Amino acid sequence: MMAGERLMVSGIEIEVVRRGSGRQILALHGFQTIDPDARFLDLLGRYGEVIAPSGPGFGHSPRPKDFDTVYDLVHLYLDLLNALPGDKVTLVGFSFGGWLAAEIAAACSHRLGKLVLVDPLGVKISDRETPDILDIFNKSPDEVRRKSWYDPERYAPDFNAMSDETLVVYTRNREALCLYAWHPYMYNAQLPRWLGRIKTPTLLLWGASDRVVTPDYGRAYSSLIPGSRFELIEAAGHHPEIEQPEVFVERVSRFLEE
Amino acid sequence: MQAWYHCENVYPFVPPDVLDRAESVRASLPNKYCDPGMAADLFQECLDEHLLCDELGVNVVSIEHHSGINSLYGASPMILGILARQTKKVRILSLGTLITVRPDPVRVAEEYATADVISRGRLEIGFVKSGDSEMVSGNANPVGYVERFWEAIDLIQKTLTSHDGPFSWEGKYYTHRHVNIWPPVYQRPHPPMWAATGDPETSAELGRRGMINALVLRGPEASKRAFDTYCAARREAGLPAPGTDRFAYAALCYVGDTDEEGLRVGSKTLWFLNTSLKQAPQMSKLLPGRSPPELTAQNYRSQPKPGTARRPADSLIGITAEQAIARGILCAGNPETVYKQIMDIYDKVGGFGHFIFIGRSGFLDHKEAEKGIRLMAKEVLPRLPAATPTPDIQPAQAAE
Helix, strand or coil: CCCCEEEEECCEEEEEEEECCCCEEEEECCCCCCCCCCHHHHHHCCCCEEEEECCCCCCCCCCCCCCCCHHHHHHHHHHHHHHCCCCCEEEEEECHHHHHHHHHHHHCHHHEEEEEEECCCECCCCCCCCCCCCCCCCCCHHHHHHHHCCCHHHHCCCCCCCCHHHHHHHHHHHHHHHHHHCCCCCECCCHHHHHCCCCCCEEEEEECCCCCCCHHHHHHHHHCCCCCEEEEECCCCCCHHHHCHHHHHHHHHHHHHC | CEEEEEECCCCCCCCHHHHHHCCCCECCCCHHHCCHHHHHHHHHHHHHHHHHHHHHCCEEEEECCCCECCECCCCHHHHHHHHHHHCCCCCEEEECCCHHHCCCHHHHHHHHHHHHHHCCCCEEEEEECCCCHHHHHCCCCCCCHHHHHHHHHHHHHHHHHCCCCCEEEECCCCEEEEECCCCCCCEECCCCEEEECCCHHHHHHHHHHCCEEEEECCHHHHHHHHHHHHHHHHHHCCCCCCCHHHEEEEEEEEECCCHHHHHHHHHHHHHHHHCCCCCCHHHCCCCCCCCCHHHHHHHHCCCCCCCCCCCHHHHHCCCCHHHHHHCCCEEEECHHHHHHHHHHHHHHHCCCCEEEEEEECCCCCHHHHHHHHHHHHHHHHHHCCCCCCCCCCCCCEECC
8 A cells, every 4th residue: 555645734634535525524544544445435535525534653654752542633623623624614524533423513613514423333232241342452353353343254454365565554544443443442532412503414233233433322322312313224334435435425425405 | 400389370260262353362351350359369379389489499481461460460469479478588670660661660660669678689680671462551652662772771779779858750761850769779779680681782781780680481593592692792792701600591491200290280381471472463573663574474374474573472373392392491300301401402592691581370279380390499400500600790798
């Protein structure tokens, strides 16, 4: 994988993948950075200019010293949002990036035209003895693989087939994710209170077979965002944009056209 | 030379088929497999071994490992407290409370100061970075743990050496606005400080700080590299060359009456390597933060390429007694043989002032352990060379 375009935001250098033209669609990656060859990227690029940054420490983006919290990421992306041209931006967040997108939308709805959250993390729903979010660090790789994909044989990463460079990026992404989200694990206990501030039209898309965060978690999440809509995508796990790119983009585009 | 008896208080009584089926014998093995009555017996035995050491002039080590068959000493400061009261003469080394998994170093300092006072100044404080499954059972972020390690040491040192009222600490990892522990440490300026590490950056920093560098089951070559790095860092910092009192070497070790007995009984300690190191991949080689991604990425492959960073422990699993002796991981035989083995390592390493002998592990029983301790104390220890001092480091003194 070649390093993508570089962008300076608030003095911080980040790698960015771009696709398409038109309305600005800021896409925030999940556990892994967005593969520039991903099919959904080309499809989504038909409906606007997709801008997909790699967070500091992820992909090929360096991580500045002491930049190590979700607070840092949210503020960096708020600055990026302000720097994008145009009046309104569409924000799409996947998984961990969905958490960031929800934080951003709660803080800064006025810059957003539409918000799409794809199997997002970031809130605590169940009781204290029921984890909502699969522990991808502490559970066995087999279990994580099984629960992440509808069809793991076809879509789960094949480490033996990956290039060395891609594998290093994969490992780097996990390290960055662990740094930012180890504790509390992948959620902000305060966020549910503030999700009500989101005034942006919001769509939550959920892989029907996601067992990293289940559809029930998604429905509860949706209920915290006023006026949001929750939709399932069949035959998909935690990454519907990868397992069902056509359906995923069709749902997003329909929402954007509304 | 100072000899230190080290026993992890292992729990080897879990049925082998359970261990075979388990993804990990640490962190996730259910504690229903640990019988509290048998655990109580083990504690009594191991603590008695430490009391025997006290009679014989062998120093003792309290270690800490969590949630597994490899050790029941998870609450290490409690063991320190018992040793501080029940032993009378020897020095007690904590090697150590796992500060990277403890949320409040000030509390750790308080525990250390208490043990130092109870023992009237016989405590030595060792720090261990920890890692792997202990990050999981300790609920501690494995990324950034080295930075956290040093900040914790700085805070503990500051806590132990502050005597004029509260101070405030607002660091990157720890904040504590009102630090003023009672009792203060018995030894001044503070008890000797150690760390167990084989990685060059940490050894270099230990050198600059004058702390004692312990190498545990790393063999002579890796130990020499660490000690050389330690010396080089001091040279570069303009500090005097260290004496051997700054270096500690730890190996599995058993002394019998005969070579046959020493080897037969000593081989039982290999259980620690062959059985108790099994950890699930997500708690070990795939856990982020231990080494740079460039070195660990290959671990995701079913067949990693050569040059991939492995945990030092990985190369010990499945080792035989002969291999372990050849690699300086195990010393076993009659007193003469063990003396020669230790001195062979000593010469290869370039000298050390502390020999930590792991004298009980696996199914090696209490009676056997006590026999090994006696023979070590009477037949081997007196022959080992004296440690040489480090010029700029004064021994800690009792508070006036």
